[in-house]
Amino acid sequence: TVLVSSHVLTELDAFCDAFVVLARGRMVGHGTAQELHGAEEGTLTVSVTLLTDAAPLQRAIEEAIARVDGARLSQVDGNSLKVQVSEDAMVQAGLLRGLIEAGLPVVSFTPERPQIASLYSQLARRT
Numbered sequence: 001t002v003l004v005s006s007h008v009l010t011e012l013d014a015f016c017d018a019f020v021v022l023a024r025g026r027m028v029g030h031g032t033a034q035e036l037h038g039a040e041e042g043t044l045t046v047s048v049t050l051l052t053d054a055a056p057l058q059r060a061i062e063e064a065i066a067r068v069d070g071a072r073l074s075q076v077d078g079n080s081l082k083v084q085v086s087e088d089a090m091v092q093a094g095l096l097r098g099l100i101e102a103g104l105p106v107v108s109f110t111p112e113r114p115q116i117a118s119l120y121s122q123l124a125r126r127t
Helices: 007-017 033-036 054-065 089-101 116-125
Strands: 019-021 026-031 043-050 072-077 078-087 106-110
Touching: 019 033, 019 116, 026 033, 026 089, 026 116, 033 116, 043 089, 054 072, 054 089, 078 089, 089 106
Parallel strands: none
Antiparallel strands: 019 026, 043 078, 043 106, 072 078
């Protein structure tokens, strides 16, 4: 075990497996980046960008995602979606295929790994 204390959080993502987050002298979270993000083991967040605003397409989006086992829509913001889905590449490919087959104008589809800098901001605000 190696303990590293740093304010340069972007560097920590590259070589740390687990984190203890301190804010205002108190521990506000601990675990892997995925655990701190609240994602289940074996899942990740996929960021999907549509060509147009998602609001009028909400029903089609929900139906396409519902067809994928274990996929869950977690956020809609303008033309961006966040979907919780399995880390299995075949499941992710099925999600992308389903969105396109539903006629949704997908511009980008990017699996995300939670970044400790944004997680720290979220956790520190709660205190």
